[in-house]
Amino acid sequence: MSTSLRSSSPGTLVSREESHAPTELPRAIGNLGAIAIVVGTIIGSGIFMVPHNVALQVGSVSTVLLVWVVGGALALAGSLSLAELAAATPEAGGVYIYLRDAYGKLAAFLYGWAALLVIESGGIATLAVAFSIYSSFFFPLTHLERKLVASSVIAVLTLVNIAGVKRASWVQTIFTLAKLAGLAIIVGFALFAHNLTPVAPPPGYAPPHTSLSSFGVALIGVLWAYHGWHHLSHVAGEVKNPSRVLPRSFLVGALIVIFVYLSANLAYLQVLSLPVMAQDAYQRVAAKTMEILWGPRGAAFVSGLILCSMFGATNGNILGGARAYFAMARDRVMFSAVGRIHPRFETPYVALLIQGVWSIVLAATGTFEQLYTYVIFTGWIFYAAAALAVVILRRKHPQWVRPYRVWGYPVLPVAFAAAALIIIINALARSPRESGIGLGLVLLGIPVYFAWTRFNRTGQSA
Numbered sequence: 001m002s003t004s005l006r007s008s009s010p011g012t013l014v015s016r017e018e019s020h021a022p023t024e025l026p027r028a029i030g031n032l033g034a035i036a037i038v039v040g041t042i043i044g045s046g047i048f049m050v051p052h053n054v055a056l057q058v059g060s061v062s063t064v065l066l067v068w069v070v071g072g073a074l075a076l077a078g079s080l081s082l083a084e085l086a087a088a089t090p091e092a093g094g095v096y097i098y099l100r101d102a103y104g105k106l107a108a109f110l111y112g113w114a115a116l117l118v119i120e121s122g123g124i125a126t127l128a129v130a131f132s133i134y135s136s137f138f139f140p141l142t143h144l145e146r147k148l149v150a151s152s153v154i155a156v157l158t159l160v161n162i163a164g165v166k167r168a169s170w171v172q173t174i175f176t177l178a179k180l181a182g183l184a185i186i187v188g189f190a191l192f193a194h195n196l197t198p199v200a201p202p203p204g205y206a207p208p209h210t211s212l213s214s215f216g217v218a219l220i221g222v223l224w225a226y227h228g229w230h231h232l233s234h235v236a237g238e239v240k241n242p243s244r245v246l247p248r249s250f251l252v253g254a255l256i257v258i259f260v261y262l263s264a265n266l267a268y269l270q271v272l273s274l275p276v277m278a279q280d281a282y283q284r285v286a287a288k289t290m291e292i293l294w295g296p297r298g299a300a301f302v303s304g305l306i307l308c309s310m311f312g313a314t315n316g317n318i319l320g321g322a323r324a325y326f327a328m329a330r331d332r333v334m335f336s337a338v339g340r341i342h343p344r345f346e347t348p349y350v351a352l353l354i355q356g357v358w359s360i361v362l363a364a365t366g367t368f369e370q371l372y373t374y375v376i377f378t379g380w381i382f383y384a385a386a387a388l389a390v391v392i393l394r395r396k397h398p399q400w401v402r403p404y405r406v407w408g409y410p411v412l413p414v415a416f417a418a419a420a421l422i423i424i425i426n427a428l429a430r431s432p433r434e435s436g437i438g439l440g441l442v443l444l445g446i447p448v449y450f451a452w453t454r455f456n457r458t459g460q461s462a
Contacts, residue, residue, distance in 0.1 A: 023341065024237075024341075025092055025165070025237050025238050025326075025341060025346060025347070025348065026165070026238065026346050027237075027238055027239060027240045027242075028164075028165050028166045028169070028238055028240070029165060029166075029169050029235060029238050029239045029240065030169075030239075030240050030245070031240075031245050031248070031249065032173055033169035033170075033172065033173055034232055034239055034245050034246065034249035034253075035249045035252055035253045035256070036169070036172045036173040036176040036177075037169070037172055037231060037232045037235065037249075037253075037316050037319065037320070038079070038229065038231070038232050038249055038250060038252075038253025038254065038256075038257070039176050039180070039253045039256050039257055040172045040173075040175060040176035040179070040312045040313060040315070040316050041172075041228035041229075041231045041232075041312075041313055041316030041317060041320065042075070042225075042226055042227065042228040042229055042253075042254075042257045042313075043176075043179055043180075043183075043257060043260065043309055043312075043313065044127055044130075044225075044227075044228070044309055044310050044312075044313030044314075045127070045130045045134075045306060045309065045310050045313075046221070046222075046224050046225025046226070046227075047183070047225055047260070047261055047264050047286070048284065048285070048286040048287070048302070048305075048306050048309070049283070049284065049285070049286075050221040050222060050224065050225045051064075051264075051265055051268055051277060051285045051286075052277060052278065052282060052283045052284075052285050053218065053221040054067055054068075054218045054221060054222065055274050055275075055277040055278035056208065056218075056278045057208060057210070057214040057215070057217050057218035058208065058210045058214060058215065058218055059207035059208045059209060059210050059274075060207070060210065060274070061269055061274055063210050063215070064265060064269070064274065065262060065265060065266075067215065067218045067219055067222050068222055068258075068261050068262055068265055069258070069262070070219060070222075071219055071222035071223050071225070071226050072226065072254070072257070072258035072261065072262075074223065074226070074416060074419055074420075075223075075226040075229045075254055075257070075258075076251075076254040076255070076258065077387070077412050077413070077415065077416040077419075078229055078230065078383055078386075078387060078416050079229045079230075079250040079251065079253070079254045080247075080250060080251065080254075080406045080407060080412060081386070081387040081390050081406050081412065081413040081416060082094070082095070082098070082229075082230055082232075082233045082250065082386060082387075083246055083247040083250040083251065083404055083406065084247075084390055084402060084404055084405055084406045085097075085098045085233070085386070085389060085390060085393070086232070086233045086236040086242065086246040086247075086250070087242060087243050087246050087247050087402065087403045087404045088393075088400050088401065088402045088403070089101065089236075089400075090236040090237060090239065090242035090243070090246065091236060091237045091327065092234070092235065092236065092237030092238065092323040092326055092327055092348075093234060093237070093323050093324050093326065093327025093328075094230065094231075094232075094233030094234035094235070094236060094320070094323065094324065095111055095115075095230060095233060095234070095324070095382060095383070095386045096108050096111050096112050096115070096234075096324040096327050096328065097327060098233075098386050098389045098393070099111050099382065099385060099386060099389060100331065101389070101393060101396075101397070102385075102388075102389035102392040102393050102396065103385065103389070103392075105331065105333060105449075106446070106449055107385065108328075108331070108333075109328065109333045109445060109449045110382075110442055110445045110446070110449070111324070111382045111385075112324050112325060112327070112328040112333070112334070113442070113444075113445035113448065113449075114378050114381075114382065114438075114441065114442045114445065115321060115324045115325070116324075116325055116354070116355065116358065117358075117441050118378045118438055118441055118442075119321075119378050119379045119382070120317060120320070120321030120322075120324065120355065121321065121355055121358045121359040121362055122359075122362055123227070123228070123317045123321070123379075124154060124314055124317045124318055124321065124355070124359040124362075124363075125150070125154070125359045125360075125362035125363035127310050127313050127314040127317065128150035128151070128153045128154050128310075128314055128359070128363045129146075129150045129363050130310055131149070131150060131153050131307060131310045131311060131314065132145075132146040132147070132149040132150040132153075133146065134303055134306050134307050134310070135149055135307065137299075137300070137303040138300075138303065138304075147363065147364050150360075150363040150364070151360045151363055151364060153311065153314060154314070154318070154356055154359045154360050154363060155356060155360065157171075157311075157314055157315045157318050158318055158352055158353065158355070158356030160315070161315070161318050161319055161322070161347065161352050162342065162345060162347050162349045162352050162353070163345055163347075164345045164346065164347060165235070165238050165319070165346070165347055168315060168318075168319045169319075171312070171315050172312060172315055172316055172319065174312075175308055175309075175311055175312025175315065176312055178308050178312070179305060179308055179309040179312060180256075180260065182301070182302075182305035182308065182309075183260055183263075183264055183305070185301075186264065186267055186286060186289065186290060186302070186305075187263045187264060187266075187267040189267075189290065189293045189294065189298075190266075190267035190268070190270040190271050190289060190293060191263075191266065191267055191270055193270075193293060196270065196271065198269070198270065198271060198272055198273040198276070199271065199272050199273060199276045199292065200273060200276070201273050201274075201275030201276055202275070202276075202279075207274070207275060208278075216422070216426050217426075217430070219423075220376065220423065220426065220427070220430075223376065223380075223423065224376060225261065226257065226261075227376070227379070228313065228316065228317065229250075229253075229254060229257075230320075230383060230386075231316055231317065231319070231320030231321075232246065232249060232250060232253070232320070233246075233320075234319075234320035234321065234323040234324060235319060235320055235323055237323070243403035243404070244403070246404075247403070247404035264286070267289065268285050268286070268289050271289045271292050271293060272285065272288065272289060272292075284302075286302045286305075286306070287299045287302040287303060287306075289302075290302045318352070318355065318356070318359075321355055322348055322351040322352045322354075322355045323348065323351070325338050325348075325351040325354065325355065326338060326339055326348035326351040329351070332456060333449065333452060333453070337350050338350050338351045338354065339351075376423075376427060377424065377427040377428070377431070377434070377435045377438045377439070378438040378439070378441070378442055380420045380423050380424050380427075381420075381424055381439075381442070383416075383420055384416070384417040384420035384421055384424070385417075387413040387414075387416045387417045387420070388413060388414070388417045390406055390409070390410075390413040391409075391410050391413060391414065394409075
């Protein structure tokens with residue numbers, strides 16, 4: 001039997017499989033899967049590492065908890081702002097779509113450009129590199145072997161996502177439940193242990209003086225731990241009953257993460273005093289906590305939990321990120337092939353492949369710290385703009401049906417945008433080289449955009 005069909009144009013063959021390719025992504029993500037994307041994408045490596053960095057900057061337990069509450073409040077404010085936009089325009093692409101509707105195609109293109117070069121691909125690469133570092137706890141790895149492990153994680157999860165959004169959603173759900181169960185075990189061991197005295201600080205230790213500046217430095221690390229709250233918006237076009245599921249999942253997911261993070265910090269502090277947590281020897285604070293509670297088996301348990309956590313977070317980043325480039329292709333500001341949907345698996349397979357290849361390049365060439373800084377700085381520029389898009393689109397399109405309206409409007413989205421601006425300025429001051437490179441990559445998208453649109457006009461008039 002022939003595997004091709006003749007098109008209406010003489011001499012042109014069209015694949016039978018391609019002729020039946022779907023034109024829209026299927027709505028296959030339910031309520032549990034949506035919540036798992038929020039929780040599983042946020043909880044990666046941060047809660048296991050960042051508490052040490054926070055302890056270096058602040059001098060009291062109450063301030064430690066306050067930093068995590070403020071970071072959680074910002075993530076919740078951002079989530080609720082995106083929830084209104086996602087429920088009103090439940091399309092694949094998320095932040096890209098909101099920026100396009102509020103500011104025009106150039107702003108949206110710059111986000112998609114930055115997402116591909118730095119934000120999403122960089123986030124994927126950062127998690128994969130961290131995964132390879134923690135893998136060495138079980139298997140001693142050379143520098144080259146770590147790069148191969150990081151690349152393999154990206155490649156495997158990219159193929160899983162190409163094989164279907166249901167499969168990717170189930171992977172996300174399974175690993176999210178696993179990491180929540182693991183964290184619950186750590187919290188249970190610490191909070192309910194009998195006759196437990198926190199490890200005492202070294203003699204003569206002077207706690208750091210907490211200032212507004214040091215609080216801000218601690219907050220940067222906490223925001224990395226909360227990074228990923230926006231990813232559900234990218235797959236809004238594949239969520240069932242989006243007007244109800246999206247707002248609920250953003251809210252419930254963010255609240256779960258805040259509760260888990262505060263519980264984990266209380267558990268650590270139950271075992272380690274704050275001065276001890278600040279010591280370099282206790283940088284891997286979760287592993288040290290379980291090592292004290294359960295010996296070497298406890299440290300091995302936490303290392304396995306971290307690998308599980310980062311694997312799930314990497315999957316969530318891969319799942320969400322590619323939808324932005326898919327939406328760009330549908331808007332004709334990206335190669336049309338990127339907007340293709342796999343005829344069998346019904347996934348944006350070309351967008352996923354491009355993202356996967358570039359993420360592997362970043363993982364193979366960049367360091368963990370460089371990738372982390374690029375992601376935080378460039379990402380928050382667009383998160384601030386997306387939050388303000390709530391205000392702009394209410395005025396620009398008052399006729400839109402909005403199943404959910406953000407609480408505390410307009411204070412909540414405006415306050416979030418203001419906080420994001422402070423974070424951006426702080427990142428520029430603290431890491432001018434990395435932040436400057438990130439900003440330069442974003443601005444490089446401007447001539448690329450105009451060259452692309454001119455090319456498109458020329459092609460259409462020819």
